Amino acid sequence: MDGKLxxxxxxxxxxxxxxARPRAGDVARKDVPTCRAxxxxxxxxxxxxxxxxxxxxxxxxxxxxLGLLRGxxxxxxxxxxVERAMRPGPSTFRPHVPIxxxxxxxxxxxxxxxxxxxxxxxxxxxxxxxDAVRVAHEQHEHDETSEEAKR
Amino acid sequence: MxxxxxxxxxxxxxxDRGAQVVEVLPLEEFEEDHLPxxxxxxxxxxxxxxxxxxxxxxxxxxxxxxxx
Numbered sequence: 001m002d003g004k005l006x007x008x009x010x011x012x013x014x015x016x017x018x019x020a021r022p023r024a025g026d027v028a029r030k031d032v033p034t035c036r037a038x039x040x041x042x043x044x045x046x047x048x049x050x051x052x053x054x055x056x057x058x059x060x061x062x063x064x065x066l067g068l069l070r071g072x073x074x075x076x077x078x079x080x081x082v083e084r085a086m087r088p089g090p091s092t093f094r095p096h097v098p099i100x101x102x103x104x105x106x107x108x109x110x111x112x113x114x115x116x117x118x119x120x121x122x123x124x125x126x127x128x129x130x131d132a133v134r135v136a137h138e139q140h141e142h143d144e145t146s147e148e149a150k151r
Numbered sequence: 152m153x154x155x156x157x158x159x160x161x162x163x164x165x166x167d168r169g170a171q172v173v174e175v176l177p178l179e180e181f182e183e184d185h186l187p188x189x190x191x192x193x194x195x196x197x198x199x200x201x202x203x204x205x206x207x208x209x210x211x212x213x214x215x216x217x218x219x
Contacts, residue, residue, distance in 0.1 A: 003214055003216050004184065004185070004186070005217045006159065006217065007159060007162075007214075012163075012186075015187050015188070016181070016182055016185050017182055017183050018184045096184075
């Protein structure tokens with residue numbers, strides 16, 4: 001094992017004061033649709049929208065993230081393969097990143113969704129900005145209540 | 152014999168078989184996050200305290216922050 005960082009980045013359980021605090025991997029939605037790079041966009045779009053999503057992660061057979069399809073990309077020519085329309089090599093984040101940090105980053109960089117991957121690039125889920133902001137806000141309120149109770 | 156481990160699966164197997172897991176990072180970092188059941192034994196104290204705090208009959212996994 002390449003140290004504690006590697007353990008955390010794999011989303012494995014830990015103990016300690018941070019263990020109960022929400023992190024990117026806890027809040028990420030695991031039911032995000034995935035597709036392969038060679039699938040026709042039209043089929044993928046149908047599947048993604050039927051599942052109530054507006055984003056899809058392009059993965060290989062090992063679930064390693066290759067790209068991302070968001071709303072605009074999903075609406076491209078339906079016979080085109082996914083690889084022509086996807087955003088290749090999207091920024092991915094590790095599951096141990098605190099949710100407050102993720103919320104700030106996603107707001108500052110106007111990211112509606114961020115793939116969360118293990119250290120070897122495998123998809124864990126997708127974090128939606130509204131989920132990150134909501135949980136960060138809840139955590140902030142929880143922290144303030146705890147501080148007040150201590151006084 | 153000491154050996155380097157780079158495989159999480161192997162570490163988990165050792166933990167399942169009762170290995171002692173030791174974190175050598177400062178206390179503050181240990182208190183924030185550590186592997187389940189880990190013992191805190193900071194690097195500066197490892198030579199003086201390891202014999203007293205660790206069971207020599209069990210395998211021991213020692214880790215720090217990363218492999219650098």
